[in-house]
Amino acid sequence: MVSLRKILTVFGTRPEAIKLFPLVHALERDPRFDSRVCVSAQHRGMLDQVLEITGITPHHDLDLMTPGQTLDALTARALVEIGKVLDEEKPDQVVVQGDTTTVMAGAIAAYYRQIPVCHVEAGLRSGDIYHPWPEEVNRRTVGTFAALHCAPTETARDALLRENVDPSTVHVTGNTVIDALHWVTDRIERDPGLAAGLAGLERRFAGKRIIGMTSHRRENFGEGMQKIANAVKRLASRDDVAVIFPVHLNPNVRAVMNEQLAGLDNVALIEPLDYPHFARLLDISHLMLTDSGGVQEEAPALGKPVLVMRETTERPEGVEAGTARLVGTDADTIVRETQRLLDDQDAYGAMARAHNPFGDGQAAKRICDLLAI
Template sequence: MSKPRILTIFGTRPEAIKLFPLIHALEADSRFESRVCVSAQHRSMLDQVLSIADIRPDHDLDLMTEGQTLDELTARALTGIGKVLDEEKPDWVVVQGDTTTVMAGAIAAYYRKIPVCHIEAGLRSGDIYQPWPEEVNRRLVGTFARLHCAPTQTSADALLKENVDPACVHVTGNTVIDALKWVTGRIEAQPSLASGLADLEKRFAGKRIIGITSHRRENFGEGIQNIANAVKRIASRDDIAVIFPVHMNPNVRAVMNEQLEGLGNVALIEPLDYPHFARLLDISHLMLTDSGGVQEEAPALGKPVLVMRETTERPEGVEAGTAKLVGTDTETIVREAEHLLDDHEAYALMARAHNPFGDGHSSQRICDLLAAG
């Protein structure tokens, strides 16, 4: 009897980070034949993760083109992945999260009656435009996936409320914690992997570092402008420094460069590879972000997170006290950041709060579920 063939499909840096521990586990497991397809929805940022994790895709669709619309990307992803499925004929398709690649890959599998395993299933913000278009992508996959790997009980409960078969829903934890443990272990053994921030660490010695990421589509325009204004206000303090890997999207980069370039204690840097981003998390006093993944990663290292969004599909962090929603209002962001900078007890409560997102063994649990069929 042949081994079940598992085709893992992804296209962005966050997906790659959360899937490489599972791909490693599948490749090491004699129960499976593992195959990998990347859409390269994000080319350079994806390649960084593939390199550090030593993942060599069997199929690379190279879909990224400048300025393409969501419908153009969706159409190209759907037909490109469909051809790969026809060639590979996998027994399972694995997708992670909520990107256009996830949605297209899952639909292409559904059209061929191939069962879908959805990693990080069940996250819901309750607003179809936040995050956009990810909220709908994730909900859509949730209607027909065969195996739903929910990172937390809250996510599992959301699926059950949508009448998903309870036998198909399993709480596995989030594979991002597997990835973070793996990369921090690599850095400990080989510090040169994350030595690229050494000059900034030296430059900002004696200051508390605030790490910042911002890239959400729903914040483009006024939201991004407000975030830039807030960072500028916070950076007027002489006891802190800001390290800000600026997303390549011109809707973000143009605003941040205009507002923040040239400030002495603000470092606007290029997007970081995964080891260097893990290092940024480690040296930061707190994180300001509109990212989903940072809400999971930073608490694993004891770093409070201020979430610059109106809603989050990861309420567990807010409920546990590791994260706080602050929206994109400039005054609110400044007030909440300064509260954590000036109130040591409030900071300690967030830093010590239990991280609800996993224990580093999620990939093995998912392998066992796939083996059970």
């Protein structure tokens, strides 16, 4: 009898869950694997939204989220608790995705037990260890010892090779976020009720061009967040636009945005959206303002220009392809570049029609085949 390869997939946040559920589904369907799932619940509520809609029930739920926890406390608890799961499961390989604290702790716990690590979305680099912080160091750490590096693009592959990673361990797979977006848009097409919660805002803002927005990066807390809010306030003074902003739960975001933007006629500050509703927001938006990483990949798949409110990006492929533009947190720059896309049809069309460099929706299948080797 051929023994199945036991794969333990470890994740803890909403973005990780979105990018890993296509792979978890693929592993569960594949007769070559015994698939197990461990979640740290580094983000509790937002993680649970994705687990519910995608039908994933973790075998291990560590429930590590506590109010106001520090990065070092989270790292220590994740390292110890994921280690206990590894000792119980004894997997043949551990899969992590991206660059969160859960990713780094889970990968190190596996390394301590000499369990090979597969790093999904490997090779992203901004070149600045404090932007994004702490994610840039998290992913670089995993990149030093992962046994299998699943790079989403050639650019990511090249970054790993420059760091002297063994070329035989690096494979370009595409980004699983495109697999996820295809899955959820198909679900919404079959069942529009999954994303009907924005219908009221769609009616309220009928005839206006919608600017979708996300902002939550730690490096933007404080002055950067104030500047972003100021830019949005200025943009919302236009009669022809409306801003829909699912506001992150972090009080460093909420306090600033509520102070500057609450009550404006053309701004809807709403609770964080589940995945189907966020996909719907992408679909109805004219353009996206974001400091998120994933939106830089998702929006171009739907033909939506992205203005990135950061000084650097670990996804330069989007900038190079023309789907995204770095605008930083300077309010004048954000307003100017947004106005350009609103008022210059050629500029908008060039970004909207640019080729999305992040994949074809087959990344999960490719990663499964690599894990089976």
